[in-house]
Amino acid sequence: MYIYSEVDQRLVEQRVAQFKDQTQRFLNGSLSDDDFRVLRLQNGLYIQRHAPMLRVAIPYGMLVSEQLRTLAYIARRWDKGYGHFSTRQNIQFNWPVLKDVPEILAKLATVQMHAIQTSGNCIRNTTTDHFAGVASDEIVNPLIWCEIIRQWSMLHPEFAFLPRKFKIAVSGAVKDRAAVGVHDIGLQAVRESKGVGFKIWVGGGLGRTPIVGKLINPFVPWSDLLTYLQAILRVYNLHGRRDNKYKARIKILVKDITPEVFTQQVNQQWDLIKNGPDKVTLEQVQEISNRFSWPQYDCSLSDYDSIKNCKENQKFNRWLRTNVHSHKVQGYASVTVSLKVSGVPPGDITADQMDALADMSEKYGFGELRVSHEQNLILADVEKRNLYLLWQELDLLNLATPNIGLITNIISCPGGDYCSLANAVSIPVAAAIQQRFDDLDFVHEIGELDLNLSGCVNACGHHHIGHIGILGVDKAGEEWYQITIGGRQSGANQKNNSNKDFSSGGAAIGRVIGPSFARDQIPQVISVLIKTYIRLRDSDEERFIDVVDRLGIEPFKSDVYSDPTLTQPIKHKEVIGGQ
Numbered sequence: 001m002y003i004y005s006e007v008d009q010r011l012v013e014q015r016v017a018q019f020k021d022q023t024q025r026f027l028n029g030s031l032s033d034d035d036f037r038v039l040r041l042q043n044g045l046y047i048q049r050h051a052p053m054l055r056v057a058i059p060y061g062m063l064v065s066e067q068l069r070t071l072a073y074i075a076r077r078w079d080k081g082y083g084h085f086s087t088r089q090n091i092q093f094n095w096p097v098l099k100d101v102p103e104i105l106a107k108l109a110t111v112q113m114h115a116i117q118t119s120g121n122c123i124r125n126t127t128t129d130h131f132a133g134v135a136s137d138e139i140v141n142p143l144i145w146c147e148i149i150r151q152w153s154m155l156h157p158e159f160a161f162l163p164r165k166f167k168i169a170v171s172g173a174v175k176d177r178a179a180v181g182v183h184d185i186g187l188q189a190v191r192e193s194k195g196v197g198f199k200i201w202v203g204g205g206l207g208r209t210p211i212v213g214k215l216i217n218p219f220v221p222w223s224d225l226l227t228y229l230q231a232i233l234r235v236y237n238l239h240g241r242r243d244n245k246y247k248a249r250i251k252i253l254v255k256d257i258t259p260e261v262f263t264q265q266v267n268q269q270w271d272l273i274k275n276g277p278d279k280v281t282l283e284q285v286q287e288i289s290n291r292f293s294w295p296q297y298d299c300s301l302s303d304y305d306s307i308k309n310c311k312e313n314q315k316f317n318r319w320l321r322t323n324v325h326s327h328k329v330q331g332y333a334s335v336t337v338s339l340k341v342s343g344v345p346p347g348d349i350t351a352d353q354m355d356a357l358a359d360m361s362e363k364y365g366f367g368e369l370r371v372s373h374e375q376n377l378i379l380a381d382v383e384k385r386n387l388y389l390l391w392q393e394l395d396l397l398n399l400a401t402p403n404i405g406l407i408t409n410i411i412s413c414p415g416g417d418y419c420s421l422a423n424a425v426s427i428p429v430a431a432a433i434q435q436r437f438d439d440l441d442f443v444h445e446i447g448e449l450d451l452n453l454s455g456c457v458n459a460c461g462h463h464h465i466g467h468i469g470i471l472g473v474d475k476a477g478e479e480w481y482q483i484t485i486g487g488r489q490s491g492a493n494q495k496n497n498s499n500k501d502f503s504s505g506g507a508a509i510g511r512v513i514g515p516s517f518a519r520d521q522i523p524q525v526i527s528v529l530i531k532t533y534i535r536l537r538d539s540d541e542e543r544f545i546d547v548v549d550r551l552g553i554e555p556f557k558s559d560v561y562s563d564p565t566l567t568q569p570i571k572h573k574e575v576i577g578g579q
Helices: 006-027 033-041 065-078 098-109 142-153 222-239 250-257 259-273 282-290 314-323 351-364 384-396 427-436 440-446 519-536 544-551 554-562
Strands: 045-047 052-056 062-064 082-085 091-093 168-171 185-192 195-202 214-221 332-337 348-350 368-371 377-383 451-454 468-475 478-485
Touching (some): 006 033, 065 082, 065 091, 065 098, 065 351, 142 185, 142 222, 142 282, 185 222, 195 222, 195 259, 214 259, 250 259, 314 384, 314 440, 332 384, 351 368, 351 377, 377 384, 427 451, 427 519, 440 519, 468 519, 519 544
Parallel strands (some): 168 185, 451 468
Antiparallel strands (some): 052 091, 062 368, 082 348, 185 195, 195 214, 332 377, 368 377, 468 478
């Protein structure tokens, strides 16, 4: 975990005092709604359907036990006893009272946390691989680079009022587990004969106009990373649209002027600053690295086989297959704690569960946890010999659902139950799908499948890159749902027999199968898609996404719209974004 310097701590505390004054001025009427809106958004405070929502930053998804206990305390004292982990590795509280928010921020500051730049037209929380630092295929530890980017971008005056929000993702490993292809800037570490550097993708993003980013530079040396990022942002600041928020993202700029022209302009800016003060030195990298509290592993551990004493426990063995992952150090494993139990909104966690997980992170690891962009938590460093004991404790807390990578591990935004922008609810739809697929034997037979769900075109549920995506749309004032298939967040796990081109990093936008459906029809639609997949797959090893790649969407579309249990919906104009 990164340990704040004196400057870090003072900056956060000053920000808390500043926002406390701003909030008091708003509440006593001396600050207008319009003036306060910009200030509250810069401190992570939204006004949602029922109450304010506070989004707390979890830089690059890394937490320590003391911080998780503080989040539990906030949930009990100022919220309704739970929090919601988002797809940007942050946590959201849906029910704070406005006057209490400065006190919440002050409490966060005591454990080196804040809500700065979790909203607004600025550089948001930089995300990364949830196995950062422990993955066996790492080229560089992305935690260090995410922290370097955080310090460079946080409250940077040049990036405080960008044309639109801006998101950066970093992958330090051979396999991209950070979805770099669908971010405003995606960074993929590479090692070549000339050293270590980064591939740079620009102009990716979801929302109203989903686009996969373009590779504008195959190798930027690590020492030049910040100057190259600054050159990109300068071009965006100069030419990004500010007159139309729907055309303000950098993806629109890259598309309009072409990737080639955009790259030329970036290089022109880079020539002016590449040898300036933002050039990264080895001493700076080492200084940042030294501020992390790295785990002290027991290198004498054997690669203990946790299964040998528990062969008859089917529940445990399922959990081992789906929720336990390899580790770079012999004798250790990483464990995903599923927040996708049936009947609970995806990503939600109670204060009691937070406290218990904080205890377990200390008992079975080094007191550290990770938040994944799939809205789950990870215990990164668990001794293999303790896996069965850990599983037993997680099972008692309803946190051991063996569904990571499977159809019920649904990514979902809060939708219309909370969000004032949503066209449709998400949580009840996710619950209905999880209820339909409540047979774990069948879920495991289906195999790897990403199902993502968004309540509107802003795509907070990343529906465009789900193997199956569900989008809530408004149709004459009613909730309807559009289905896409064939999306993916990266090419990290593509099969060799796939005929897809993964030269752009592997991300792909799903394609709309046809007219939308009523809410009650969605579980049956998903069932038909799964039946079609099982009928068409060549073997149990061929995944849903592989079949879509091989055969296209037509057989799935044909089966869905000819199914006698589904009433053909009235055709209407589909929303922007289907491809």
